[in-house]
Amino acid sequence: MSTAATETTPQDDVAVPDDVLVDVRGLKVHFPIKRGVFFDRTVGHVYAVDGMDMQIKRGETYGLVGESGCGKSTFGRALLRLEEPTEGTVLFDGVDVASLKGETLRRKRQDMQMVFQDPLSSLDPRQTVESLLLEGMQAHGLAKDGKAATARLRELLSAVGLPPAALRKYPHEFSGGQRQRIGIARALSVNPQLIVADEPVSALDVSVQAQVVNLLEELQEEFSLTYLVVAHDLAVVRHISDRVGVMYLGALVEEADADDLYAMPLHPYTRALMSAVPVPDPTTEDRRERIILAGDLPSPANPPTGCRFHTRCPWKQEERCDTERPQLRTIELEGVPGTHRVACHFAEQIQRGEIQPHEVDVSFVEQVDAQPDDATPVTVEPGAP
Amino acid sequence: MVGVMLLLSLLLFVWLRSLPGGPASAICGDRCNPAKLAQIKKTLGLDDPVIVQYLNFLKRAVTGDFGVSTGVQPGRSSMEIFVERLPATIELGVLAMIIAVAAGIPLGYLAARRRGGILDGLTLTSSLLGVAIPVFFTAFVLKYFFAVDWHLFPISGRQGDIEATRVTNFFVLDGLLTREWDAAWDALRHLILPAVTLATIPFSFVFRITRAAVLDVLDEDYVRTAEAKGLSSKVITRRHVLRNAMLPVVTIIGLQMGALLGGAILTETVFGFPGLGDALARAFTGRDYSMLQLLILMAAATYVVVNLLVDITYAYIDPRVRTR
Amino acid sequence: MTPLNRKKERLDGLAASTAAPAAGQAGGVDVMDPVDPVGEAGAVRDAEGVSLLASAWRRLRRNPMFIIGAVLVALFILVAVFAPLLAPHAPDDRPLIGQISASTNPIPKAQDGFPLGGDEKGRDLLSRLIYGSRQTLIVGVLATLGGLAGGVTLGTLAGAFGGWVDSVVMRVVDVLLSLPSILLAITIASLASQPSQWTVIVAIAIVQVPVFARLLRGSMLAQRSSDHVLAARSLGVKRSAIVFRHMLPNSLGPVFVQSTLALSVSIIEAAALSFLGLGNPDDSKAEWGQMLGAAQNLFDLYPHIAFWPAACIVVVSLGFTLMGESMREALDPKSRR
Amino acid sequence: ASSDRDSGSGSSSGGGGGGGTLTFGAAGAPAVFDPFYASDGETFRVTRQLYDTLVMFKPGTADMTPALAESWNNSPDGKTWTFNLRSGVKFSDGTALDATAVCKNFERWYNQTADGLAGAEYWSSNFGGSKVTKEPSLYKSCTPTSNKVVVQLNRVTSKFPSVLGLPSFSIQSPTAMDKYKANDLKGKGEGIAYPEYAKSHPTGSGPFTLEKYDTANQTITLKRNANYWGDKAKIDKLVFKIIPNESSRKQALEAGEIDGYDFPNPADWNSLKQNNDLKVRPAFNVLYLGLNAKANPKLKDLKVRQALMTAINRPQLVKSQLPEGAKVADEFMPDTVDGYNTSPTKYTYDVNKAKQMLQQAGAAGMQIELWYPSEVSRPYMPNPQKIFDAIKKDWEAAGLKVKPVTKPWNGGYLDAVDNGDASSFLLGWTGDYNTADNFIGTFFTETTNRFQTGQYPWGKQLSAELTKADSTVDEADRTAQYKTINNKLVTEYLPGLPISHSPPAIVFNKKVSGITPSPLTDERYNYAEIKK
Amino acid sequence: MTATTTRTSRDARTSREPLLQVRDLSVTFRRSGEEPFHAVSGVSFDVQPGQTVGLVGESGCGKSVTSLAIMGLLPKRGNTVTGEAVFEGTDLLKLSPKQMRDRRGRDVAMIFQDPLSSLNPVVPIGRQVTEVMERHQGLSRKEAEPKARELLDKVGIPDPSRRLKEYPHQLSGGMRQRALIAMALACAPRLLIADEPTTALDVTIQAQILTLLKDLVQDSDTALIMITHDLGVVAGLCDEVNVLYGGRIVERADRHDLFARPRHPYTHGLLASIPRLDSARGERLNPVPGSVADNLPWDHACAFAPRCSNAVEACRTTQPELERIEGGVETPRLLRCHNPISEEA
């Protein structure tokens, strides 16, 4: 695609480079919490996605990681307008998807597809694989001629490594990995540019997981696809992604090229996350420095003020961290490239070792009333840096 | 909720008035003629536009005045009749529910525990029969054998020829309060057959829900945890299985409480039990609009109240609801 | 949680529990075809596709509850269809009228050619029972179909569109749900200006509407947020196609089961209406509920004329209930095998 | 039903029988205890025991006999009636039942407001009018003179003074009525609200007084009036227990919970007779099939009406659907009423003849609506549907196309019949007292009656004939006129088809004796005795 | 709560009498109308006091069934269990239900995967902890309460007094799992079975729980059977690892040996298919082809054969035995394979 964005929204004053396929600005998705005996009143909101900025370049794989409930899936869905954004813009190839309506939106969907976590529930149990695959093609007028359609179906199946016999079968007759392949084939069926894969391998066995990961990589080359891969398994994300964004409570806390991020995580949360991933190597495991975070992810209905992470951060500083919300920024530090952005006030100081980790009060942020004083101290294992 | 009630009352009101016959004809009697009928309608204001009538009705209803009965007990205030008969139906309903619950829960539990066994099969089938047999037929059969043939229970009514002081109009309770033991016993005897009849339907639901809930709970991880802790089966049953299985059962009890009034129409009719069900049945045949409006609205309101109660009970036994 | 919600919740729960029958299949371990070259993605067996219904059917076939129910229902339908061949007399013929005397011999006794005797109008009881199956089936089926049609329409509207359409439709359904079903049926039937078979059918149909509507809406809503509908949406499939191809077919399971149960409820409620004198006054075509209702005053002296129609009703509605309940269980993903 | 603790209460000093309680199973609750505002049998059954009327009906008959008035006479013009009151009679509140009190009752009746008039069915249909609403009335004035009451009427009528035997015209205590605001009737929304008096303070001079009305348990307990002027009650208490369901009443009787009930289902008669005392009340009613040519012009032709009559197999209908003792009706009134014509044309069942007649009238295979009420049972037609069914079958046999129409009694049936919407309909009448006017006068005097006789050429004439007969003072003359009218009614007019007279029954268990079944359901319980 | 990174005196421990000896454990499920299904067959292993034994394998390989069989918690009907599970001299499988009840929770305790569904939603946490002590230590509820508070404190639940009165839904995922652990530890059992205790949790929480388990086992000399499908978890925690495939142990080794030199093609395949944080990026993963659905029956073949890149003719005709092989310094190495991966890597 060579043409630059033809439609731009007025507020879009930042120049979007040509190679950016998706440009998300200030995306927010808030779900109302309804309650009430006589009338459903909105008593609050779940701030599932709360100010996401992201650019995905053509042909790259963007990996999005974060703990359960931090809003990864919601973001992915909002990107595809499967969830109504509360605020913000999503420019897809220059068109603001967040403002499309009706038939235009439906047409636009051809360009962006989704692969789901649970391969079974994302396939209509009452449709054969054939009709599942044909459906999208029909919706976009790609299956006008029966023969061509059949040929394309076979092509799709072979692309995802399934025999043609699969066409007449129902989803429940396949194994998990095979189902996920069907899901991928369905996404491919309309020739999309972008595929949002929401935890595409989390539900699969390790042995099968690798098959699907490989498949995704192959397909990317073959069909020049752009991926947004949402996952909580850092190893998988690292393996598959060109760039990785780390999400915490509805917003990115760090974003960098995959190698950079893993080589030098800057945000305290990213550090903790990475140190927590067990590695299938006893020697490494025995020697590893580990940052054990205290407590859990606070409730997105009642997110902490300031830096969302300050309640669990071992490097938290007085004042600034709990009052001012840090923005994604590049930092001036040796060996940190300009593509590496982090949302931490003290990233430089931490990296330079000027701020030392300390113990953290475990406050259970999801509980409004919880005010434990005698909280357990967090353990930050001392070890060689 | 209020909206639902208003809508219901409006629909009912307009519909009732669009029908032939009605209170004016009832008052006019057998020697009626059109002129006389018109006169009566005029006197009662039944010739006003329906919407005017409805607004008047609402105005009066707000003050608790639902008009005067023309069929159930002509000339008495409908509200008075309602208040007087309510205890009868409550007494009946509560006893029926007690029977249904007392039989349904233990049997449901046992059937679940011995799933697929003979006891399970028998109780399951009989509970299905509970729904498959028309209530009034059950009533006839029970009455025929227990009252007519074997004289074990009285045939009809709430109380026989017995001196009884009325305090609350809950006859059993009154008997106990005033220490008129024989009156209490007599009132109870009158309740048993109708209550058993009425209990067949909720029994079947309570039984099946208990059985299903227990089966579900037995499969729950926390029961396995309890087993893993080596707890005695008594504790597991009581604290871990039943307490959780009761949640859906409470719901169904609530639902069935509302539905009991439906069953009461048939049961009370067969047993000549002067409660609301009997009043309803007669209000229908007597085209007693005032009574109908009151009773149907009250039935809907009861339903709402019972549901509220269920919610409250639910919150009491399910901490997940309580602390939200 | 709003208070009216208990009944609703039960229906919704029911809907949700059966909405995704696929989930039940997920854990099952299948016995393999031993030798099969493993492609990259593993073997795909060659056998023709087995739909979910087929597997539910396989489970049903072995369930005695279902078999008994199905046999009873089948018998009932057969009798209804072949009534004219089976019945010795027309339902409205009065061969025994001559024997009747209101206060000395109101019910003709069993005699040659009249194995069950006659009724109070001198008609052959057996023939009326046989013909009764017809009328009973008609009332049951029409009332259920009526309820189904109304309920499915409302439920689809509410479930497919959500938002204010859902609110409006559900308020209407709430009004209907807020009354015990028999009370609602009585209200409708008794307030019809001229009672007839149709008032009975319409009354019972209306009673069923909210149940079906709620049930369908529940599963439709569950479907709406399910991944496969999301997938279809993201494919850009048209809304109508999503509703009719994905949501509706996947939501009909519980509705279908419910309609079996509804048939039995219809038959019983028709009987209750007759009992209260609100049934079809024209008894030239026999109907069991009506026969039972007419027999109520003779129960003491001539229990058999009440017993036979009652027994027929019980057996048939038990048949439908057994069928419905076992189907419900078979479709319920949580049901243990 | 007589429980030990109730019986033999010491109050039975005034002689009489063995005391005890008689429990009667009533089908419904009395509407009020003020019979003036009542029109239903359930209310009258109770108030008859509480009040006296000036004249009453001889037990077992519909004929007048002295009651509060020991004797009466009539002025030659038939408009001034003088009643000689029984002396020493007291109301149960202790006040005297004297001429002033009686006239106060008349005045009260005549002074009803519009609301009151709406509630006073018997007054408005027999006397009509009210001073307040300024409508003309039969009643003119009442003058008390020492022991006599002089009542003046505006015109002559045969029903006077029999009409005064109706329970609605019970003489009630003016003091009590004032005290409890007996006239304070209010039309309210859907119904009429009754005053305290009618609800709980009935005060009359009858053989019983109200002890309590247990509305919650639906029982009414009457107590023996020890000061009754006439034959004092032998039982101590009379309890009416309301059991709406007919078969429950039967079962309750057999179980000994009640001592009696009335209108048993004809099908139960035989079995009831075995252990109980089933008393058949003389049939004082008529079931007819009303015809209305306005709704179906073919009916204008007398031939057609006669054909319809001929087509009905009334003997079989009576035998198979009506209780023992029921008779085919040849006229619109029972043969015990003066003016019955023993030799009018009698119609016999003949399908072929009926077909032939229809043919001749050009109405072969005509379509006709046949109306019958649902949800109701009347003494003259225990089961309307069955009677309808029998007639329908017969008519169909004669080639007619019968279209059934049914509506609930109070839910449109009566209204439609009154409006003249029903071309043929089942209806009947139970007499109030023994005059021909009470039957045929009620049916046909107005030309806008249910039969819409006004549209026949003879309608006005019939009306005039009836009015003339009714206002004939001489009894013999009057009877002769009625005989003629009766004959013409069935032969020349035939506005409807008389079907049957069927006797209702009342049943007691064998312990009860002394009750004479009344054609007017006017059983007197002061004569009842309970064997222990 | 500071985790040390090395273990000491392992040798001393492993030489003691085994605490639990599982011998030839087989579990067969029978459903009417279907072939009997051998979920677990011929599984044998020992657990020494203080030792952590890992059971790893993909979903459905029989890990949970093994542990449930040892605990006597399999469904009452529809299955047959054979073999032995000798715990301190008594065969647990032969105990009567009553006797088994006395042992469960006291001598052998278990933690389950999903901490939310494993806790009774309508009973306060405290009660769920104290009831174990009431049952096995004869304490009254009053007496048990302070102990429960101590326990909660020990597993790292802040403000234990308040938590005692709270219900499971009021706790976060990590806290729930801690509460479950507290229940399991209430009577100081000598053997703890943890069935995927961290699978439902996020990595950061998983790290908390794993640290906790490690410390507890170390401090109290409790033996731990750790069931997981995450090889990373095994690598950091277990002394000895058993790899299961299709209901049978296919390889057993000391963790160092296993990860350094996997011999079974399946183990090798598993390791090769996992992307690792510490390896170079960008290289293709080497997945195990096919899925469990392709398994052969063990009786006449190696179940893994259809997916195995090393398969030889024998793999499809004869069942390999679990045999001791070379290597395995401290723990004997066992392998079930006709054509193992050569020993270099």
Ligand SMILES: Nc1ncnc2c1ncn2[C@@H]1O[C@H](COP(=O)(O)OP(=O)(O)OP(=O)(O)O)[C@@H](O)[C@H]1O
């Ligand atoms: N439709 C919805 N209505 C209300 N809240 C929602 C809805 N969808 C998601 N949420 C809430 O928004 C938050 C983010 O959810 P989301 O599914 O995006 O998280 P996630 O990062 O994908 O987590 P996971 O790893 O568990 O999939 C959660 O707290 C969730 O409960």
Ligand SMILES: Nc1ncnc2c1ncn2[C@@H]1O[C@H](COP(=O)(O)OP(=O)(O)OP(=O)(O)O)[C@@H](O)[C@H]1O
């Ligand atoms: N109650 C049961 N009835 C029938 N089959 C069962 C039963 N329990 C388990 N199985 C089967 O036994 C096999 C082993 O199950 P198990 O639960 O031990 O697997 P697992 O290794 O724990 O897997 P996961 O990682 O998914 O927990 C599975 O194929 C399962 O389907």
Ligand SMILES: [Mg+2]
């Ligand atoms: Mg997600």
Ligand SMILES: [Mg+2]
């Ligand atoms: Mg498991």
